[in-house]
Amino acid sequence: MYRPALIATIAAVTLSAPAALSAQATGDLAAVQRHLQSVTTMTADFSQSDRNGKVLTGVLTLKKPGKLRFQYQKGVPILIVAESGALTFIDYSVKQVQRWPIKNSPLGVLLDPSRDITRYAKLIPGIDNRLVSVEANDPKHPEYGRITLVFARDGAAPGGLMLQGWVALDSQNNRTTIRLSNQRFGAPVSDNIFRWNDPRRSTTR
Numbered sequence: 001m002y003r004p005a006l007i008a009t010i011a012a013v014t015l016s017a018p019a020a021l022s023a024q025a026t027g028d029l030a031a032v033q034r035h036l037q038s039v040t041t042m043t044a045d046f047s048q049s050d051r052n053g054k055v056l057t058g059v060l061t062l063k064k065p066g067k068l069r070f071q072y073q074k075g076v077p078i079l080i081v082a083e084s085g086a087l088t089f090i091d092y093s094v095k096q097v098q099r100w101p102i103k104n105s106p107l108g109v110l111l112d113p114s115r116d117i118t119r120y121a122k123l124i125p126g127i128d129n130r131l132v133s134v135e136a137n138d139p140k141h142p143e144y145g146r147i148t149l150v151f152a153r154d155g156a157a158p159g160g161l162m163l164q165g166w167v168a169l170d171s172q173n174n175r176t177t178i179r180l181s182n183q184r185f186g187a188p189v190s191d192n193i194f195r196w197n198d199p200r201r202s203t204t205r
Contacts, residue, residue, distance in 0.1 A: 028116045032134055034161075035163070041061075042185050043062070047183075048176060049110070065104075065111060066187060068080075068083075079196055081194055085104045086100065090196055165178040
């Protein structure tokens with residue numbers, strides 16, 4: 001029910017270098033890089049919508065390096081956690097756990113401040129100069145889909161940009177949109193938040 005759209009977001013890909021960039025594009029990519037390097041922790045509310053209009057909500061928690069948690073609304077039996085170099089998808093309804101390496105995944109952009117975004121992503125032109133959109137995909141593996149991160153220019157945000165969310169498109173043209181709100185940066189985040197119960201051993205969530 002939830003898995004196809006989520007896999008489009010979290011599938012591991014090796015990202016290729018874009019073509020030569022204009023000075024404006026290079027400047028915006030550098031701004032995105034500064035934002036990603038400036039953020040140490042972030043919490044935000046999120047809404048996730050798919051091509052059928054189904055909307056799920058929850059709370060996103062990020063801690064660098066390498067930790068991420070999507071806690072969905074009550075009644076949604078799934079959890080996504082990044083830790084220990086892997087992105088884990090837990091489906092409590094069927095007691096199933098799947099893991100992917102995150103080092104070269106699209107969401108790895110958010111988790112590893114040392115990565116050079118200018119080497120594997122490209123700017124997407126838009127009509128609203130207040131927004132900066134960055135697309136990542138692997139043309140050698142179209143089955144992994146593509147992801148576009150969207151930022152708003154905001155002088156009060158880390159690096160002058162505020163992550164608004166992202167859009168993922170899988171090889172079957174299933175589109176998933178994540179929108180963020182109430183972004184908060186720099187607050188202490190305990191590592192315990194990224195622990196999870198394995199449903200294959202326990203029914204307690």
